[in-house]
Amino acid sequence: MATATKKKSKSKVKLEPMGDKVVVEREVSADVTAGGIVLPDSAKDKPSRGTIVAVGPGKLLDDGGRGELQVKVGDRVLFTSYAPETIEIGDEELLLMAESDILAVIE
Numbered sequence: 001m002a003t004a005t006k007k008k009s010k011s012k013v014k015l016e017p018m019g020d021k022v023v024v025e026r027e028v029s030a031d032v033t034a035g036g037i038v039l040p041d042s043a044k045d046k047p048s049r050g051t052i053v054a055v056g057p058g059k060l061l062d063d064g065g066r067g068e069l070q071v072k073v074g075d076r077v078l079f080t081s082y083a084p085e086t087i088e089i090g091d092e093e094l095l096l097m098a099e100s101d102i103l104a105v106i107e
Contacts, residue, residue, distance in 0.1 A: 015054060015087070015089070015094070016054065016056075017054055017055060017056035017096060018056050018057075019056050019057070019058070019059055019060060020056055020058060020059040020067070020069060020098055020099045020100070021055075021056045021096055021097065021098055021099070022052050022054065022055050022056065022069070022071060022096075022097060022098075022099055022102070023052070023053050023054040023055075023087075023094050023095070023096055024050040024051065024052055024053065024077065024079065024084065024094065024095040024096075024097065025050050025051050025053050025092075025094055025095075026049070026050040026093060026094075026095055027049045027050050027051070048078060048079055048080065048081045049076065049077065049078050049079075049106065050076070050077060050079070050095065051074065051075070051076050051077075052071055052072065052073055052074065052075045052077060053073060053094070054073065055069050055071065055072060055073060056069070059099075069099055070099065070105075071099060071102060071105060075105050075106075076105070076106040076107075077102045077103075077104065077105055077106065078102070078103045078104045078105075078106060079095075079097060079101050079102050079103060080101050080103060083097050083098070083101035084096060084097040084101065085097065
């Protein structure tokens with residue numbers, strides 16, 4: 001099981017997802033278009049892509065075991081835009097979502 005540790009001021013926050021949840025760091029959207037136009041923050045689309053920084057232990061099965069997750073820390077993923085819960089830790093934005101909200105792994 002991996003955890004995400006991010007600095008907030010002088011203290012550390014440890015984020016450990018439960019069950020089949022994953023923590024994703026969203027990719028940064030482009031500041032400049034292909035034509036060279038600089039975009040303000042309000043005009044940028046938030047990308048539905050990111051990198052997994054922590055995973056939970058897996059879904060609890062009826063027999064008491066754990067279902068293994070198909071993704072791992074470091075995977076670049078494509079996810080549904082409506083699914084993630086946004087978490088702000090210091091100046092960093094992380095996303096918490098279920099593994100089922102991930103559409104694909106980008107290779």
